[in-house]
Amino acid sequence: MNLEGKKLFFLGVGGMGMLPLALFAAEGGARVEGFDDGLTPRAEGILSRAGIVVHEIPPQKHRCDTIIVSSAVKAEHPVLKNLLSGSSPEVVRRGEFLAQVASSRRLLAVVGSHGKTTTTALLAHLAERENWAADFIIGGLPSGDLMPARNRNDEWLIAEIDESDGTIEAFSPEISLFLNFDWDHADRYRNPEEIHKAWARLASRTTGTVIFPQTADLPFELAGDPSHREANFATGNDFLETNSAAAETTYRIATGKEPQASALVGFPGVWRRQTFHARGNDFAVIEDYAHHPQEVGAFLTWLERQGLPQPLRVFFQPHRFSRTTRFVDEFVQALSQLDEVYLHSIYGAGEKPDSTNDPLAAISSGLAARNIRVKYVANLGDFPERRGTFAFVGAGDANEWAPILAAVDKTDSPVSTLAELSDSLQLSGVYRKNENLGRHTTLRIGGTVGLFARPGSVSELRWLIRTAGLLQVPVVFIGNGSNLLVSDHGFEGVVIHLDGLVWERKQISEDRTLLQVGSGVSLPGLARWAAGEGLSGFSFLEGIPGTVGGGLTMNAGSMGGWVGDLTEWVDAIDPNGRLVSFSADQLSFGYRSCPELEGLCIILAVFRIQGTDRPESIRSEMREYSSRRRNSQPGGPSAGCLFRNPEGDSAGRLLDEAGLKGYRTGSVRISDKHANFIQPDPGATAGDVIEIMAYARDRVLSSHGITLEPEVKFLGKHGMRSVFASETKISDDPVR
Numbered sequence: 001m002n003l004e005g006k007k008l009f010f011l012g013v014g015g016m017g018m019l020p021l022a023l024f025a026a027e028g029g030a031r032v033e034g035f036d037d038g039l040t041p042r043a044e045g046i047l048s049r050a051g052i053v054v055h056e057i058p059p060q061k062h063r064c065d066t067i068i069v070s071s072a073v074k075a076e077h078p079v080l081k082n083l084l085s086g087s088s089p090e091v092v093r094r095g096e097f098l099a100q101v102a103s104s105r106r107l108l109a110v111v112g113s114h115g116k117t118t119t120t121a122l123l124a125h126l127a128e129r130e131n132w133a134a135d136f137i138i139g140g141l142p143s144g145d146l147m148p149a150r151n152r153n154d155e156w157l158i159a160e161i162d163e164s165d166g167t168i169e170a171f172s173p174e175i176s177l178f179l180n181f182d183w184d185h186a187d188r189y190r191n192p193e194e195i196h197k198a199w200a201r202l203a204s205r206t207t208g209t210v211i212f213p214q215t216a217d218l219p220f221e222l223a224g225d226p227s228h229r230e231a232n233f234a235t236g237n238d239f240l241e242t243n244s245a246a247a248e249t250t251y252r253i254a255t256g257k258e259p260q261a262s263a264l265v266g267f268p269g270v271w272r273r274q275t276f277h278a279r280g281n282d283f284a285v286i287e288d289y290a291h292h293p294q295e296v297g298a299f300l301t302w303l304e305r306q307g308l309p310q311p312l313r314v315f316f317q318p319h320r321f322s323r324t325t326r327f328v329d330e331f332v333q334a335l336s337q338l339d340e341v342y343l344h345s346i347y348g349a350g351e352k353p354d355s356t357n358d359p360l361a362a363i364s365s366g367l368a369a370r371n372i373r374v375k376y377v378a379n380l381g382d383f384p385e386r387r388g389t390f391a392f393v394g395a396g397d398a399n400e401w402a403p404i405l406a407a408v409d410k411t412d413s414p415v416s417t418l419a420e421l422s423d424s425l426q427l428s429g430v431y432r433k434n435e436n437l438g439r440h441t442t443l444r445i446g447g448t449v450g451l452f453a454r455p456g457s458v459s460e461l462r463w464l465i466r467t468a469g470l471l472q473v474p475v476v477f478i479g480n481g482s483n484l485l486v487s488d489h490g491f492e493g494v495v496i497h498l499d500g501l502v503w504e505r506k507q508i509s510e511d512r513t514l515l516q517v518g519s520g521v522s523l524p525g526l527a528r529w530a531a532g533e534g535l536s537g538f539s540f541l542e543g544i545p546g547t548v549g550g551g552l553t554m555n556a557g558s559m560g561g562w563v564g565d566l567t568e569w570v571d572a573i574d575p576n577g578r579l580v581s582f583s584a585d586q587l588s589f590g591y592r593s594c595p596e597l598e599g600l601c602i603i604l605a606v607f608r609i610q611g612t613d614r615p616e617s618i619r620s621e622m623r624e625y626s627s628r629r630r631n632s633q634p635g636g637p638s639a640g641c642l643f644r645n646p647e648g649d650s651a652g653r654l655l656d657e658a659g660l661k662g663y664r665t666g667s668v669r670i671s672d673k674h675a676n677f678i679q680p681d682p683g684a685t686a687g688d689v690i691e692i693m694a695y696a697r698d699r700v701l702s703s704h705g706i707t708l709e710p711e712v713k714f715l716g717k718h719g720m721r722s723v724f725a726s727e728t729k730i731s732d733d734p735v736r
Contacts, residue, residue: 001100003028009062010034011080012070014043017094020137020148023050027151037579039459041427056458057571057604066090068097071165072350095167105157108254109171112179114295115243116160119179121270122247122263123158130259134158144268168198172205177250178212181219182294186326196220209253238302277406284308284389287402291319291395293330300337308389315377317344317394321351324359332366340373347396380472404470414471415450418494428456437486437495442545444637445686446486451494457502458603466577468494474719477601479547483640487716488686515609519549519602531618537610542622543629549602555589559625564589569606592644634671634679641676642693643708651708652676658699665692693723
């Protein structure tokens with residue numbers, strides 16, 4: 001298959017089966033783009049360095065020749081449906097595309113229920129070390145300098161062939177390396193005979209040699225071409241030795257040569273395969289991708305021989321409901337060599353649970369019947385003291401705890417752990433510890449923040465929010481900091497600020513009716529840009545000193561206009577790090593509020609363009625608004641209006657009638673121009689601001705019988721709260 005110049009779109013591009021294939025296609029000359037709503041910073045970095053364009057948000061339309069989808073993407077997937085609207089590219093599954101790529105090569109297929117990724121990586125390592133003319137596609141991310149894929153248009157192609165989705169039927173290898181014949185994927189193969197038949201068909205299509213373990217008999221007869229040859233590889237003391245022997249035997253058959261040394265010599269390993277995150281005398285953390293009962297048992301046997309700190313604590317997350325249901329007894333047997341097992345919720349991988357069946361409870365009962373202690377983990381507090389060896393086993397997402405717990409052991413607070421993790425991942429954004437937060441607000445008042453984060457991408461942002469949640473670190477999002485008062489004692493959490501090109505994009509739709517804008521765009525900047533483009537309806541934003549994200553959250557308004565009135569669509573990240581989207585009819589914008597967006601990190605909005613006009617006419621309107629604002633509002637550091645307008649009234653009028661213009665407390669005074677604004681002197685404190693607000697509120701209550709509610713938000717030591725929170729003291733946080 002000639003990839004040169006082909007336009008390919010990978011939906012689910014960050015998956016371990018998809019990412020290497022995308023790299024292979026790009027190196028072969030294809031123009032590759034993709035999207036993945038679960039993209040990790042690690043995967044994003046690899047793809048970006050390869051020149052692959054990864055869309056930060058779901059593309060509405062995209063022109064391409066072929067869409068490659070992962071097995072988790074179904075026909076009704078909304079992103080796939082959008083990609084197909086108005087165009088008709090070919091849609092193929094990952095395995096089908098791999099088969100097309102492999103059809104013009106001498107294919108060396110690595111097959112079996114488990115061990116494929118490590119063995120394929122060992123063969124790739126041999127290809128590089130021995131200068132073997134073999135390209136490769138590994139179903140995982142190798143460590144060190146070994147890439148997940150290589151495409152130099154070499155004679156051979158090494159690739160692992162997945163039997164789980166039926167695409168195995170499209171391959172005709174020259175060499176088939178069978179690592180094992182264990183039954184798996186009970187959702188497709190109802191019994192061992194069915195999966196054996198699928199492997200038998202692959203063996204019958206193999207034009208050269210079929211290789212299998214020395215200790216195993218072929219569970220099928222080789223049919224078809226009598227030129228088929230059989231070969232065996234020796235099984236070692238553990239799975240790594242066995243995988244190495246399989247790779248070395250296959251190398252000899254493919255090349256007719258002996259490798260210079262064991263395949264394990266110089267082998268960098270594969271991420272999530274026997275990966276240590278900490279390894280000391282008293283504490284170690286390791287993770288492994290084992291998810292079939294046989295490989296779980298093999299990994300635990302290997303683990304016990306490593307001389308690691310005791311006790312051994314295994315955290316097991318089953319993968320797929322169908323597999324877990326079918327192999328309950330086998331998982332119990334694999335885990336029965338332990339004294340204690342910690343269970344994590346089943347990772348569905350696209351499958352939905354059966355409400356009539358609970359296989360996790362069945363595993364727990366089976367272990368308990370063997371006098372094995374069973375506990376469940378879901379939160380940081382569920383984990384035992386950090387002593388001994390923590391082993392995370394499974395192919396789901398519970399492995400995210402492994403680096404977290406390793407970092408917790410080296411740091412003195414959850415926010416320090418988050419900072420440590422962000423440093424270790426070498427993220428593209430900016431992450432600063434103990435940053436002065438006051439200088440990031442328009443008031444220029446306040447203490448420091450534990451971690452000030454400016455993520456460089458959506459995947460970084462998702463990781464940051466998700467990991468902060470797991471660590472129970474409070475998270476606050478700020479734009480321009482224009483409606484925010486920070487405690488003099490700072491904030492013991494993470495503040496996320498979105499700025500830079502990634503978050504400040506602007507794009508007009510082809511029909512010029514919609515404007516897509518990043519949440520980090522400043523509202524005055526948007527007004528000026530829209531005027532230059534001749535777009536009407538944005539002029540009122542020129543005097544609102546905030547960003548699109550903040551403006552949406554509080555439905556910012558001025559001069560009779562409101563951000564909510566422009567809004568057609570919003571994309572945001574929820575506290576679990578998931579992408580969520582809202583259409584206009586799902587949002588209830590009110591006065592200085594939008595409940596649905598509270599607690600979310602907005603990343604993008606789509607605004608309705610009200611019309612078009614000459615840029616100079618729009619700028620003239622903006623100058624008029626600016627003049628009116630300057631005549632009524634003071635300049636200098638400000639948080640905007642301190643109090644919300646009572647229904648049917650004006651807070652500024654009430655404060656003025658209470659005689660508060662020009663009133664001073666400490667280093668802060670109420671403006672002579674507008675009584676709902678304050679003007680702090682250099683060196684003013686949050687305590688000064690709170691004291692003058694409390695005094696002003698009491699004066700209005702005394703003179704008019706109305707209790708004013710603060711519009712300015714207060715960020716205290718432990719998070720957002722009311723300026724007048726009754727449980728705190730003025731010297732610490734709010735009062736009254």
